[in-house]
Amino acid sequence: MLSAAQDERRSVGVASPAQYSERLGVTRLILTEFRNYRSARIDGPPELIVLTGPNGAGKTNLLEALSLLSPGRGLRNARLGELDRRDDSGADTNAGWAVAATVATRRGPVAIGTGRAPDGAGLHPAGVTRGERRLVRIDGEPAKGQAALAERLGVLWLTPAMDRLFVEGPGGRRRLMDRFVLGVDPAHAGRVARYEQALRERARLLRDRIDDPSWLGALEEIMAAEGIAVAAARRDAIEQLDRVCRDAGGAFPRARLRLIGAAEDWLRDMPALAAEERLRAALRDARGADALTGGAAVGPHRSDLAVVHADKGVAADIASTGEQKALLIAIMLAQAELQRRVRGEPPLLLLDEVAAHLDGVRRIALFSILAGRDAQAWITGTDAQLFAPLAGAARFLSVRDGTLSDTAI
Ligand SMILES: Nc1ncnc2c1ncn2[C@@H]1O[C@H](COP(=O)(O)OP(=O)(O)OP(=O)(O)O)[C@@H](O)[C@H]1O
Ligand SMILES: [Mg+2]
Structure with a gap:
């Protein structure tokens, strides 16, 4: 007899390598001095990513870094300085921060870099010394504003803060x-x-x-x-x-x-x-x-x-x-579909702790939708076992104190 997990696994199905190669998503991500990440790097095909780890490990921070590949203040609506890594004493290291990504898109790979320059670095052409303006580079060239990000890439997210x-x-x-x-x-x-x-x-x-x-x-x-x-x-x-x-x-x-x-x-x-x-x-x-x-x-x-x-x-x-959560997910998936139709390109999806709040039927339905999407999703949770049905259909990463590692489920 199949265990419940095996049974669920069968129903999710495994995305083929061919699907991966056509999928839009992040193929390289480098975080520098960002929140609790001193330095972190992920390379690989744009698979569905399951990120697990205990409370306070850095799961939401990583999704926040990805959300900054779109215009605005990211999924926590944070001020730029808040994103600087603080050391153990809580002091601002004032090193600035950087998020660099290579994203596979329909129009080929695009390199996006964004961050805050350290105070006094004088990097900004307008002579802004306190790095209060988010710097954006696309394919190595400074972008005039953040709007250029929205032209290159769509990013949507769902976080526990949106529950209400x-x-x-x-x-x-x-x-x-x-x-x-x-x-x-x-x-x-x-x-x-x-x-x-x-x-x-x-x-x-x-x-x-x-x-x-x-x-x-x-x-x-x-x-x-x-x-x-x-x-x-x-x-x-x-x-x-x-x-x-x-x-x-x-x-x-x-x-x-x-x-x-x-x-x-x-x-x-x-x-x-x-x-x-x-x-x-x-x-x-x-x-x-x-x-x-x-x-x-x-x-x-x-x-x-x-x-x-x-x-x-x-x-x-x-x-x-639970119904409100399911509604939000339904709206988010519909918006992703709309963006695919209108722009010809689906958005990245960042889903912070959505699995734990869903009943088993909806959880499996969501996993199978995410595994079959033609754009990457990043999904987080504290309990890796909850994601067992995605074995073979996703890459599993674990994070602890701002350090990432591949993990087996
Ligand atoms: N600017 C910063 N510098 C250093 N650490 C920070 C900074 N901002 C937040 N942190 C710390 O980063 C840690 C990870 O936060 P994060 O929200 O990513 O955790 P999480 O893995 O999502 O946890 P949870 O399961 O509770 O949601 C927390 O301990 C938080 O205090
Ligand atoms: Mg979190």
């Missing part, structure tokens, strides 16, 4: 939504950044009672143009994602997604130029109130994403903990 995404405030859902939009439309990051900068600047003027109508008007002009572009890109991307979620089947629940926001609603009822005019007028009219609240009462920075568990017909926030 549906029950907490809209900020996390908005960030996730914008990451999804970025996955199908790399220019989105620039629009959001320009909108938010104008929003902050306007709030500062209003707070400091600098009543300069032409300055305020110019900022509101930027907010209207960029804000409506942000809303339009979100509408488009979320509609597409909703369709993929709706049509998905299998072990994970079907989700339905709906964008909630005034600017997004206007776009349903009027052309973009009229919506811009309306946002500009609304901002102008709200100056007095916004001066008191310190923000802006209207605009896409207030939008939200409503998620429904379609199989049960309930809002995601009242689904059970």
Whole structure:
């Protein structure tokens, strides 16, 4: 008789070497002075990677390093200096940090390097000495900004910190939504950044009672143009994602997604130029109130994403903990599929501790989806035995105190 593990193993199936050679993924990763990694290196074909180790070993840190191969502050939303390795006394070594990767893509291998220069190194052309700007190199050439990363590679992640995404405030859902939009439309990051900068600047003027109508008007002009572009890109991307979620089947629940926001609603009822005019007028009219609240009462920075568990017909926030996790995984897999269709290239998936929260059926279903994907996934957990069904279909790494080693299951 087969043991349960053997039985599960059969159901996952083993990816053939041919599949590996066509798979998109990281073929080399080098971390230097990053979090609890002094120096670490992984070379090999872009297999599915199972990373296990005890609490505090460095699993999430490694996924965080990989998440920095895309624009933004990575999966912990960390400031650059936080990523510097601290020594045992907790002191910042101020050595800067670096993540270097070679990634096999449809367009051939791409070398991505990113990091923070040590203080005073003066490496930055603008003469920034405290390395507060993330440096990015692509194929050895300095990139102007992080947006170049999104053009080369898609990266999606799921972490335990997102477990409360549906029950907490809209900020996390908005960030996730914008990451999804970025996955199908790399220019989105620039629009959001320009909108938010104008929003902050306007709030500062209003707070400091600098009543300069032409300055305020110019900022509101930027907010209207960029804000409506942000809303339009979100509408488009979320509609597409909703369709993929709706049509998905299998072990994970079907989700339905709906964008909630005034600017997004206007776009349903009027052309973009009229919506811009309306946002500009609304901002102008709200100056007095916004001066008191310190923000802006209207605009896409207030939008939200409503998620429904379609199989049960309930809002995601009242689904059970395990159901919410399964919904998030379903949405993430649908987004990965959408990116594959739109860009012709699937994203890397970073799944931090997802296996432990799933029931056996869903766990095996997830393993078999990941093993069969044409892009690499990295999956972590404390209990290596949980991943036994993936023996032969994944590379197993273990980590302890920031030191990686191959391990047998
Ligand atoms: N800047 C830093 N420098 C050195 N060590 C750090 C830094 N930031 C975090 N750490 C430490 O790195 C260790 C590993 O953290 P990480 O979150 O990767 O653990 P983990 O393996 O994911 O653990 P868990 O199973 O608890 O999630 C922790 O002990 C943490 O305190
Ligand atoms: Mg962790």
